[in-house]
Amino acid sequence: MRTSTKTLALTDSTQATPGHSLVLPPLEFGARAEVTTDYILAMLNDDPELLALEALQPTPSHTKVRRALRELVDEWLDSGLDVSGSETPKDRNFEESPKSQKALVSFSKSGGLLLLPHGKTFSLYFNDENLPLAFDGNGFEEIVRPQIAFILLSGLRERLAKCRKCNTYFLLKYLGKTYSRGTKCGICNRASRSENSVKATASVRANAVATLHKLAATRFQKKLRGVASWQKDKALKAAIAEYLNIQIQRSDTLRPIYYTAKRKGITGKWTAQDENWKGINKALKVAKR
Numbered sequence: 652m653r654t655s656t657k658t659l660a661l662t663d664s665t666q667a668t669p670g671h672s673l674v675l676p677p678l679e680f681g682a683r684a685e686v687t688t689d690y691i692l693a694m695l696n697d698d699p700e701l702l703a704l705e706a707l708q709p710t711p712s713h714t715k716v717r718r719a720l721r722e723l724v725d726e727w728l729d730s731g732l733d734v735s736g737s738e739t740p741k742d743r744n745f746e747e748s749p750k751s752q753k754a755l756v757s758f759s760k761s762g763g764l765l766l767l768p769h770g771k772t773f774s775l776y777f778n779d780e781n782l783p784l785a786f787d788g789n790g791f792e793e794i795v796r797p798q799i800a801f802i803l804l805s806g807l808r809e810r811l812a813k814c815r816k817c818n819t820y821f822l823l824k825y826l827g828k829t830y831s832r833g834t835k836c837g838i839c840n841r842a843s844r845s846e847n848s849v850k851a852t853a854s855v856r857a858n859a860v861a862t863l864h865k866l867a868a869t870r871f872q873k874k875l876r877g878v879a880s881w882q883k884d885k886a887l888k889a890a891i892a893e894y895l896n897i898q899i900q901r902s903d904t905l906r907p908i909y910y911t912a913k914r915k916g917i918t919g920k921w922t923a924q925d926e927n928w929k930g931i932n933k934a935l936k937v938a939k940r
């Protein structure tokens with residue numbers, strides 16, 4: 652059975668978003684199970700509080716239910732991934748989610764979804780009367796079917812995401828976006844942003860240092876080549892520093908690095924520091940005579 656993704660571009664009434672034309676009536680879960688967005692997230696993430704509640708009825712079937720739900724959810728979420736690892740939640744589809752497709756059909760055949768009219772509207776009612784109890788050790792697949800249906804009939808369909816770095820399930824803030832390296836949770840996103848800015852700062856600094864070495868080598872090449880160990884020549888080091896400080900003040904990229912609240916340019920001592928002495932000598936070798 653093929654279901655067109657377009658006709659199923661639904662959202663529940665609490666999470667209506669532009670671009671989705673059809674607003675679903677409220678979803679109501681049966682009397683026995685309380686299925687909400689928080690509950691689904693707790694199940695997917697093996698939330699410690701939920702596990703503590705489940706431990707009151709210790710049987711392996713709880714674990715099986717959570718594992719089976721994760722399998723279906725992962726298949727659905729991964730259908731929005733392309734081969735390059737880029738992720739577009741609105742491209743999730745049933746062609747690439749055969750297990751969810753089967754679960755939905757089985758669930759609808761079981762008659763578990765009822766239309767309950769009230770007032771001016773009606774609810775989609777997930778009838779859990781005939782569901783097996785999670786803790787009797789069997790039927791975990793039947794328990795998971797209404798849960799995946801709940802996800803696919805609600806805004807979770809597009810909003811639910813898995814962090815591709817730490818595997819935590821979470822809700823996306825924005826809909827309709829493409830994530831070039833997959834969806835990432837808030838914590839991993841902040842971590843990679845600060846990692847990137849540290850890397851960027853390091854490369855700006857490395858470039859600045861290399862520029863100074865080159866400037867010194869070009870301007871002082873005759874003198875530097877004429878002295879056996881120039882790093883011991885105080886006057887020459889001072890002259891290099893003076894020249895470099897003028898260049899630094901003229902440059903918009905160098906100035907903010909070497910002229911700060913704590914730092915007032917470079918000193919003669921700087922030129923003789925191991926890293927700079929070696930760097931200037933290296934630049935000297937390639938400098939045009």
Ligand SMILES: [Zn+2]
Nearest residue numbers: 814817836839
């Ligand atoms: Zn993460």
